[in-house]
Amino acid sequence: MSTRPTLAAVAAHAGVSPSTASLAFSGSPRVTPGTRERVLSAAAELGYAGPDPLAASLRRGRSGVIGAFVGERLLYAFRDPVAIQLLDGITEVLGSHGVGLLLLAGDTGRPSTEQIGRIPLDAAIFATCGLEDDPALDQLRSRGVPIVVVEGPVVDGVVLVDIDDRRGTRDLARHLHDLGHRRVEILAMPLRLDGRRGFIDAARRSRAHYRDVRHRLEGVEDVFGPVPAFETASNAVAEGAAAARVLLDVPAHRRATAVIAQSDVLAAGVLQAAAALGLRVPEDVSVAGFDGADLSWLGATRLTTVVQPSDEKGRAAAEAAMELVAGGHPPDLLLPVTLRIGTTSGPPPS
Amino acid sequence: MSTRPTLAAVAAHAGVSPSTASLAFSGSPRVTPGTRERVLSAAAELGYAGPDPLAASLRRGRSGVIGAFVGERLLYAFRDPVAIQLLDGITEVLGSHGVGLLLLAGDTGRPSTEQIGRIPLDAAIFATCGLEDDPALDQLRSRGVPIVVVEGPVVDGVVLVDIDDRRGTRDLARHLHDLGHRRVEILAMPLRLDGRRGFIDAARRSRAHYRDVRHRLEGVEDVFGPVPAFETASNAVAEGAAAARVLLDVPAHRRATAVIAQSDVLAAGVLQAAAALGLRVPEDVSVAGFDGADLSWLGATRLTTVVQPSDEKGRAAAEAAMELVAGGHPPDLLLPVTLRIGTTSGPPPS
C-alpha cells in the first residue's frame, strides 16, 4: 500500500489495455460506455483517483499552470486595489479554463530565478512590475514560455495589454485646466522600488522603471507643461498623506491649487492630509486620483479620478495567455480609460 | 528550429552522456569542473535554458508547486487583511524553498474540482475556507496529496494549524466584564457563505461552516453566558457598519454597552456607524475587534482587539506543508493570541 496504483494497474484490473483505460478517463467518445464503466469501477476498487497530473503534463507538454508575476513582494501587491482587481480578473478567466494561477514575486533576484527553472509554467503574465531589465523575463523567453505583459515595456514577441494612461491623465489635466487651475502638482507613484521619496528631477526620471508612471506624468505635461512631481516610496495611503503634508503645508500663495495623485490610494492620503491641515476640498485645493478604485470608506466624498478597467485588464491578459498557450497570436491591446468627475475637484481659490 | 533542444541534444553536442549532462546541470560535485563547463557552453550554443521542469517533475515525483485554497472567490480573500498576511507568510516560506504558490478558489464546486485533477500539486494548504464537507479536500486526500488546514476542521491525517480563538475572545470578554459591562452584543462573521444577515439562532448556529466563528462565539459566552449575536454576510467594513446601525440605533437603555466584533474589519465598520449615530467610543459604547490588523487609517483611535499572529500562521502552515512533502510528520499547532487593549474600550455609561 506504500505506492499508489497506476493507470496500467487499473487497466490490468479491468482487463483492458492502458490505452483504453486512458481513453476511458479522458471521456473519449471512442470508448464503449460498458468498457468505461468497467474501468471506472476497477479504479474505484483500487483507490485510483485519476491520472497523475505530472505524467499527463509531460506527455501533453502543458502543466495547466500560468504564472503571474506581481511586484517585489506579494504583500504589497495585495494591498493595492488595482493589483487585486487585476488578479481577480485573471483568476476568473483562468479558472473557467481549468488552469491554475501561480503567484510569483517579480522584480526580485534570487528566489524567482531559481523558481522559474523548477516550476512548470505554460505561460507567464507580468502583472504589476516594471521590467525594463527583469532577468525573469529573459529567462522565461529563452525557455520559450509565452509571455503577456500588463503595462510593461514593449518587447518583441511579448503580448502587451495596456491602458491609455497618458490620454487619461491628459483628460484629467484638461478638466482641471478648464476649471481654471494653473498651478498644479503631481503626486507620483514610485519610479522604481528603491524607497526614495522627493521631487523628481531629470536624472531620476530617466531611470524610471515603470512605464505607467512615466505616461501619467506626460499626460499632465501635455496640458500644463512642466509640473513639479513628488515621488512616493510606495503606493499606499500613508505615503500619500506624508507626501501631501509636504506639498500642502506651505503658505497659500505658494501652494498648488490642485494635486494630481497618480493613484486613488495616494489621493486618499492627500485627502487625509488636507483634512488634517484644515484645508477644504475642493474649495482650498482640488484633488484627483487615478484608477477608479473602490474607496467607499471615504464616505460621501467622491474622488475625481480616471477610471481604468482593472478587472477587464486582468481578463484580457488571461485570455491572451490562454490563446498563446493554444498556439495563437493574440494582438496587443490598449484598453480605454474614462474621466470620472467627483466632488474633489472645483475651481481654484480666487 | 520549431522544437527546443533537449538535454540529450546538449549532451551529444558536448560529447558526454545524458546522465553526465544532467549531473552537470544539477550542480553535482561528482562532475569535473571542466566537463560541467563543456556542457554549459554546449547548452549556451544550442540555446538550451535548462532541464524541462515537467520532465524533471515527473521523474522526481514533485512539481514544486503548493496549492493554497482561499475562500470562495479570490477577490474576497484579497480584501481581508488577515488572509493577506496569511498568504504573505506562506509565500515567504515557500519562496525561500524555491516552491511556487498556486492560488485556488475553495468552497466552490465545479472549477476547482476539475483543476485539482489536472494540476500537479505537491501539497495543499486550506487557508481561509470552511470545509466541513469540502469535496476538494476529499479529492486531494484520495489522491494522496498532503494537506495542511488553517483553522479548519480536525480531519484524520491532515495537519492542523490553529489559533486559540476561544481563549482570545474569552480574555477579551473578561476584560469587558471587568470594566463593568453586562450587556454586550456580538457582531459575527458569516457562519457560512450564503449571504445571510441577522441574529443567529440555534438552528443557524448548528449549520455553521466555519470553526473559528463558532469558537469566537463560545469565548464570549464563557464569560457572559448567552449573548445576542448578529451575523454579517461578509467580512467587510461596510457590512460591519450596516449591522452596527441595526445594533446601535436603539434607545440607550436597550442598547448594548459593548459590541464585540469578530474581526477588526467589522469593528472598523462599527466605529464608523457609531460616529455616524453620534455615539462616542468608548464613553457611550465600547467596541472590540479581533485580529490585530493594520488599521492605521483609523487615525489616533487604537482598537481594543485580540492580536493573532497571521503571518506566523502562514509561515507555520507553509513549513508544515514543506515537511509533509519531505515525508515528515509535522505536529498540529495551536498558536497563541494576545489581548491588546486600545482606546475603544472603557467602562460602560452609568
Next chain:
DNA sequence: AACGGCGATCGAATCGATTCGACGAGGAGC
C-alpha cells in the same frame, strides 16, 4: 609490476500517462 582504491563517466531502467496507427470483428451494401 601488479593490485587496490577511488573518482569521473556512462547505460539503462524508470517516472506514468497519452496518442497514433494498426488490427480485428461485426454490420451494411450490392
Next chain:
DNA sequence: GCTCCTCGTCGAATCGATTCGATCGCCGTT
C-alpha cells in the same frame, strides 16, 4: 455470399529528464 467500411480496442512509441549501479581509467602503494 463477399467486400468494404466503421467502430472499438490494443501495441508501442514518446514526452525529457533523473538516478542507481556498473565500468573504466588513473594514481598511489608495496
